[in-house]
Amino acid sequence: MQEQSSLLVANAAKFQKWFNVTVKESTEVVAIDRAAKKITARDVNNGQESVHPYDYLVLSPGGHAIRPPLPGADLPGIFVVKTIPDANAIKAWITEKGAKSAVVVGGGFIGLEVLENLVHRGLKCSLVEMLPQVMPPYDPEVVEPVHDRLRAAGVELHLGDGVSGFEAGPAGSAALLAVKTQSGKTHAADLVVLAIGVRPETTLARQAGLELGSRGGIKVDERMRTSDSAIFAVGDVAEVKDFVTGEQTLIPLAGPANRQGRIVADVISGNEPSRFRGSQGTSVVGLFGLTLAATGASEKTLRRLGRTFRKVYLHINNHAGYYPGAKQIDIKLLFDPTDGRVLGMQAVGEEGVEKRVDVVAMAIQKGGTVFDLEEAELCYAPQYGSAKDPVNMVGMVAANVLRNQHPLTSWDELDLQALTADPGCVLVDVREPPELDKVGKVESAVNMPLSSLRQQLAKLQDKDKKYYVYCQVGLRGYIATRQFLQAGFDAVNVSGGYKSFQQQLQEQQRPAKL
């Protein structure tokens, strides 16, 4: 096992030697006197206070892990995870109590990473999440493979159910703690980890009368200056602009925080400073061999803001299928229907996921469109990608839609019940019969395999009907839809095919959001 100290990127001694910067450890700033430009600091070991003048003050207190005001939330064995001591406390509890089971509350980045580690540690784990999905910043159908992967790893998922309180396990019971949920359930465990989010640590800023933003973070301008021009705020505590939507947001991620620090340093040292252009919310999480990543806006964000958008789904190999070891990536792309500007992408899979998200992150940064994705010239050798990379393919699908070259819909836009009842509509599955036998099909669909579709179309009479066409992932649906159209039929391809249908179905079958 590696030394714990190797987790620390820097320490006080290095700051002194490298940068001639004195780091006062174990020292809490308790007050800011803005008029006098002084701070009061307290030594946390001996309580002694000291006053320090400043020309500029940079606030970087981060956020604090939320501990909800619920009955029993302070019981021994209930932990939050933010610092190395937090992690040590959990490890010590597991060892001392011989803990065999854990409930993690909250299915965001931290909750999932904690889950994976507890599973590796050998604990029987459950996840309780108030929302009907894990990873709240992502769209629900996108995270279905994450749900599957968690279940496959033995994690019990309790989605769409909030925690109502905690109790110590009754004397003689097998578990040390009991987690009560709003639906009336009880989940017993020897350890509870709360991972329900972070809140910007604005205590000091509020005491000093600094302006806060609409999301509860410290309000700053593009140079990270607060409402007091001598005071800056950076990192999780600062409220920033969403680069894609323009709305105020809190992005507690390390990349933007680093960038903000650099901007403030430039302002203070009189260099020509750049402006913080806002954050795209580019994020990634890995668990149990799966990678989930995104950049830009999600569909739910766009819906909440009432923005118009279009979307396409793609399920595609990370590299050429003829090279061994190709893994499928599920991609969802959101774009502006007027000019094709990329608004966001989410992807999940085992290999090459965050690479595609990174490329699209750069495209979004530069105001790129789906036409740019279509034209992207990316590294291709069969072990790395395809001559038409997933980024190209998702761009091509979207560009076909925008150019009105290909009618496309998605499962959530279809009312399957109404469609089935409507004699003017036909749902067509164009996969080959052995595939249907193996993975199933949409109940009301008729099977017209692509391999003989042209002959069947030559005999088909119903030119007044509308044909909704799907295959496994969308490619053959595309080919089939074109054959329908060329033969004079009205047809539309269902984006993402049966694979997307399954993910959508799973999502609909989950309990609704409370």
Place this chain on the structure above:
Amino acid sequence: MQEQSSLLVANAAKFQKWFNVTVKESTEVVAIDRAAKKITARDVNNGQESVHPYDYLVLSPGGHAIRPPLPGADLPGIFVVKTIPDANAIKAWITEKGAKSAVVVGGGFIGLEVLENLVHRGLKCSLVEMLPQVMPPYDPEVVEPVHDRLRAAGVELHLGDGVSGFEAGPAGSAALLAVKTQSGKTHAADLVVLAIGVRPETTLARQAGLELGSRGGIKVDERMRTSDSAIFAVGDVAEVKDFVTGEQTLIPLAGPANRQGRIVADVISGNEPSRFRGSQGTSVVGLFGLTLAATGASEKTLRRLGRTFRKVYLHINNHAGYYPGAKQIDIKLLFDPTDGRVLGMQAVGEEGVEKRVDVVAMAIQKGGTVFDLEEAELCYAPQYGSAKDPVNMVGMVAANVLRNQHPLTSWDELDLQALTADPGCVLVDVREPPELDKVGKVESAVNMPLSSLRQQLAKLQDKDKKYYVYCQVGLRGYIATRQFLQAGFDAVNVSGGYKSFQQQLQEQQRPAKL
């Protein structure tokens, strides 16, 4: 072992069923009658000729592997590799003759991939390359790790030496063939593979009087139209514009070829066609666990064209160093010194290499600058990257140069002999003594370790001297240079540190280009 047929992306039957397109196999087009808009085709099995009219004609004959007109080049056991039958012929030769050794001529993409496969097959391999480096499109110092990796895999490298001819191994000799080189050497082997490049297959186009470009490919416009507006050319046979430099070029890669095919289809079918924006030459090759990738212009291309540019080197972990398994990536970034526009990037390493090149490929496509790289918001979790991703870091280093915030030079810009002789110059190694003992230092350098540099600078008198500062990879050189500057000394950081020095040194020690 997988079926060989799985290597084929499509076949005639699929084209017929899916697209209603008839593929005439084993049929060679032998003449184009442009006036009559007819082609003459010959059945290669029975020699029978047939004439076919066309409205539009698309030429996509690709290139042919070059077999140099050298003595003995047609001897049995000497192969080129372009098609699956070529590969089968090599395998058959190895089996039938019990071949134990091979010489590969040419160290480009194909040559290296062939080498890796022959080594895996158990053959003792040598590489003969006329240039003093493998992978000619790349800059020489960038491919040094590839040379190291090839040698480590047991490949004998003969760089800077062209082949002059081939002979059958004399009766009774251990090897079946002998490769003679221009320097007078003889390399014996049981198998020779020629991988010295491809040439556009323009025979038919020339016969038909179509205009060729300056590089010998078929000349086309942005819609891939040849000098005859009814005839298009796509793929390796077409000459295209270099997206970065604007010059004519041949890019025999699959990605651009795919894109070109789509453009032609749009033109012919009357859709609103896009324009081929040119090729960035984005490329990747993997061998023996190493990945080498690039996008945009190389330094040698920029020098050949007389363009002004600046460059920075970076040797950086692919992901956070505190997460196990981080691997170093060597990066070279070229950019415009006036506006910071990214001109090209080359990178080599074991993990995460082509991801960074893909991101920069998108940046180049969108006219991005080093400031955009600096600000890129990419996926970060410790197993995927760093809060400051390598793309950010190389952007920051370059932006520091452009903003005149940090004096930077590179080893090839320094005349070490003159610098050592000049009493006004000091070369300073700021690494700690144990590192120098372990990996060595530049002979004439004085050691002033960063850990005590501030104290040493306080005592240092020579304010008139110029200090050339380096560390292992550049980061501490940066910190040290800033300390020199703040203390009132004239100092400059040497990009890429000792790591780049070693790569530059290896390059200089190779035989010169013939």
